[in-house]
Amino acid sequence: MRLKDLAEHLGLSQTTVSRALNGYPEVNEATRLRVAEAAARLGYRPNASALRLATGRSGAVGLVLRGADELGPHMSEFLSGLGGRLATEEIDILVTTVESYQDEISAYRRLAASQKVDAVILHSPKLHDERAEVLMDLKLPFVLHGRINGDRPVAWLDIDNTGAVERATSHLLDLGHRRIALFNGVKGRTFAEHREIGYLAALSARGVPFDPALMSNSIFTDEVAFRLAQAMLELKPRPTAFLAGSMMTALGIFRAIRQAGLALGKDVSMIAHDDVFPYLNADNMYPTMSTTRSSIRAAGTRIAELILQLLGGKPAEDIHELWPVELVLRESSGPAPTP
C-alpha cells in the first residue's frame, strides 16, 4: 500500500495524510487519530523517500574527517559497514574534510545551519571532548563511535577495549611473560586510555611492576611501530611479548623482530588488535597472528541502525552498546622463552 492508496481510502489529500503520520501540528487531533488507525489497520508503511519528503529530512548522515589521513583503513572499513546499511534506506553519507579542530567545530555549525544532514557520526573521541557539547547545543543528532566522559546523555557504541587488553595481557602472563610491551594509541584518545587501564589492571593483578619503557603511545602505522619495536628490542632485558594496537602496528613489530634475528611465536610473542581488514587477514600471516578481534565494519553497520533509531525518536540516553572483544589464539603467541 502506498501513501496515495491510503489517502484515497480516507478521502484526504496525500499532504494531509503525510503530515498527520508525521505529527505536524496543523493537522487536528481527530484527523491524526483517524489516519493513524487506518494506517495501522491497512498495514501502510511509509517508504524512505515519502518519509523524507514529509519530514523535510535531507536523507544524509554527516561525517567530518580531520585531515585526509583520517580516511585510512579503519575509517574505510567503518564506512563500508555504515554505507551498506544506510543504502537500504536510501540515505547518503556526506563526508566533510577539514584541517583543524576549530574547522571541525565550524563544519558542524555549517552542517546544522544548512540542514544538509539529519545526523552526524562523532568519531575518534577523547575522554573529555567538547565536540559532543557543541553538537548537543546545535541540536544536531549524533551517534558517538567510542565513549566520552560527561554528564549529558549521548548515544554511543564502543568495543570493550579495557576488557580486551586485560584478557590478552593476562594470557601472556599465564604463558610466563613478564616483560610485555603495549603499543598503544595516541594519549588522550578514549580507546587508548581504556586499553592502558586494562593493561595496568592485568599487571597489577599478578604483582608485575609497570615499566613505562614498555608502553608507547603513537599512531598505528607499520613504519612507526617498526622504529619503536627496534628500540624496545635493544632494551636489556628486552620484552618477550608485544601487544600491537592494530594489524598495521603488528606488521611493523614483526619486521623489527625478524630483523633482530628472532622468531615470532618462539623467541618473542605477539597479540595484535584486529579490526578485521579483508586484505590483512590474521590467518594468512606467517606465522598466523593471535588477535583480539572486533569487526569495525560490523560497528559501522550497527551505528547506521542506531542512527535510524535515534531519528525514529528513541532517546539518546537509551542508545548505548558495549561490544565484547574475542581473544583468538594462533601461532604468534607462545610460552615465554626460558632465560
Add this chain to the structure above:
Amino acid sequence: MRLKDLAEHLGLSQTTVSRALNGYPEVNEATRLRVAEAAARLGYRPNASALRLATGRSGAVGLVLRGADELGPHMSEFLSGLGGRLATEEIDILVTTVESYQDEISAYRRLAASQKVDAVILHSPKLHDERAEVLMDLKLPFVLHGRINGDRPVAWLDIDNTGAVERATSHLLDLGHRRIALFNGVKGRTFAEHREIGYLAALSARGVPFDPALMSNSIFTDEVAFRLAQAMLELKPRPTAFLAGSMMTALGIFRAIRQAGLALGKDVSMIAHDDVFPYLNADNMYPTMSTTRSSIRAAGTRIAELILQLLGGKPAEDIHELWPVELVLRESSGPAPTP
C-alpha cells in the same frame, strides 16, 4: 576585500555585484564590465561560500559506490586525496551506496534532480560504459577516473596501465623469464583490458607465445590470489614470474610461493602494481617488492583539481591526463632460474 566592500565601492547591491561576477543574464553588459573592471583593479577574489551562494551550487561532489565493498583500500586512498583538496574549497563529498547497476543509474538521476551535488566522479569504468551517457544526458558534470570508449567527449584522468605492464613484462623477459603469469583485474574493466594489451604486446615483441593458463581475471584480494597462485604453481612447467595486479594480490601470491617451499626473488620473481598504500609499503616487505608504482591518492587530489576546472567552465574535452607509471626494481624480481 570582501563582496560587501566591492559592492559599497561601486554603489551597487551585493546581489547585483555577485550576479555580475557570475555572468547572470539579468545584469546588463555595462554593469557587468564595470564590476569586472573594479574587481580586477581592487584585487577582489570571491570566497568559496560567497561564490556558492551566488551560483546556487551545492558545494558537494558525489560518489556512488556499488556495494559497500567498493569502499576498499583503493577507494579510501583515492578519497583521501580527493577530500584533502576539496577541503580547501569547503566542498564536501556525498557518498551514496547502492546495490546494483540499475540502482547506480537511479542514484545519478536522484542526485541530478535534487541538486545535492555539483559534479560526480565516475569510477571503475568498463570500456563500454553507458553510465557516462546517462550523466551527459542528465547534464550532471563528471570527471572519469579511468577511461571509456565512446564518441562523446568526457573529462578523465587515468594511469598508463598498458605501458606499465608492458614495461614490467619486458623487464622480466630481459631477465630470462618465459613463463610469466599475469594476475589481472575483472574482465571488461578498462584497466584490466589495458593491462592485458601491455602484457600481450611485450610477449609478442619477443615472440613468446601467450598461454591462457597464465592469465587470471579476478578481484584483488589476498585470498583469491593465494588460491589462483597455488593452482598455477602446480602447472608443469610452472611460472617463474608473477605480475600481481595489486599489493593485496601480491600478498596472496607470496603466501602461495612460500607454502610451495620456493624463495621469492630466487626461484620465482614478482612485480606488483603498487597504488601506494601507507600501510602496505613495498620497501617494508621481506623481500622488498619490485613494483609498478602510481599513487592513487595523488590521482584523487588531481581529480579534485580537474573537477574545479570543469565547474570553472573548462570544456570536458580539454580535460584529460594520462599519467606515466614508474617501474621500481627491488629484491622480489631477479633472473629466471636455470632449468
